[in-house]
Amino acid sequence: MPELPEVENTRQYLLRSGLVGCRFGAPDITWAKTVHEPPIGEFIEGVAGRRVTDVRRRGKYLIAPLDDDQFLVLHLGMTGSLRIHDAGREPPPMVRHTFPLEDGREMRFIDPRKFGHLWLLPDPADAMRKMGPEPLEPTFTVDVVAKTLSGRKSPIKALLLEQSVIAGLGNLYADEALFLSGINPERQANDLGGDEIRALHAAIVQALSHSVAAYAAARDAEWPDPPVALSPWSIPRSTHKPCPRCSGAVAMIRVRGRSSWHCPTCQPAK
Numbered sequence: 001m002p003e004l005p006e007v008e009n010t011r012q013y014l015l016r017s018g019l020v021g022c023r024f025g026a027p028d029i030t031w032a033k034t035v036h037e038p039p040i041g042e043f044i045e046g047v048a049g050r051r052v053t054d055v056r057r058r059g060k061y062l063i064a065p066l067d068d069d070q071f072l073v074l075h076l077g078m079t080g081s082l083r084i085h086d087a088g089r090e091p092p093p094m095v096r097h098t099f100p101l102e103d104g105r106e107m108r109f110i111d112p113r114k115f116g117h118l119w120l121l122p123d124p125a126d127a128m129r130k131m132g133p134e135p136l137e138p139t140f141t142v143d144v145v146a147k148t149l150s151g152r153k154s155p156i157k158a159l160l161l162e163q164s165v166i167a168g169l170g171n172l173y174a175d176e177a178l179f180l181s182g183i184n185p186e187r188q189a190n191d192l193g194g195d196e197i198r199a200l201h202a203a204i205v206q207a208l209s210h211s212v213a214a215y216a217a218a219r220d221a222e223w224p225d226p227p228v229a230l231s232p233w234s235i236p237r238s239t240h241k242p243c244p245r246c247s248g249a250v251a252m253i254r255v256r257g258r259s260s261w262h263c264p265t266c267q268p269a270k
């Protein structure tokens, strides 16, 4: 599932492809349930003829302000990706929605499992539930993490997945941040000590920054068709590989139903 680094990679891809400044034609929406607001006819009419003025990101959402003060909001869901191609180029499989551009190209929303989402709104915040801080912004401090976790009895892994706690983290990067900070995914959040919270904060930033940089390098190397998914984390998600720190066996447990890979030696349960 696309998490913060994958969505940021998509944003950078759209910027480098020159989407800003382009004018949309009428989009071809082949799976109506993807459009949440407004009704599909109004969505198509509202996008057609509008020029993109920027591409922003909030958590896992992409936000394209248009030149009439509306916002096209996109969420890639479980398996979605975006590509800008010449209209004459053979479309990749599973293109569900096509946004023609006036320069002869088109933005293609590829979405095999059809879990993507689209909105056209006067306020992009209306597409999202309450969102926590952006972990790669300067406002994301150790104090913010400490305050957010204080008094919360849930397992730390479950809290890291809540977008209202920290925006943009998903299952993969939550596991990686817990591995880097040596914290067991089932630890109760309000039991973490000051040193552990500092380590967790640093690990979240490190895991995400490392991945954002890996995507940037891959975009440069493979432009104009950069990868949409890399595996730039260190905790193996398979029992076939040992822990890179202690060479012991890694393990998978379920925390509130989500698979959680960790090293029982390096991340003791306490």
Ligand SMILES: [Zn+2]
Pocket: 243, 244, 245, 246, 247, 248, 263, 264, 265, 266, 267
């Ligand atoms: Zn280990």
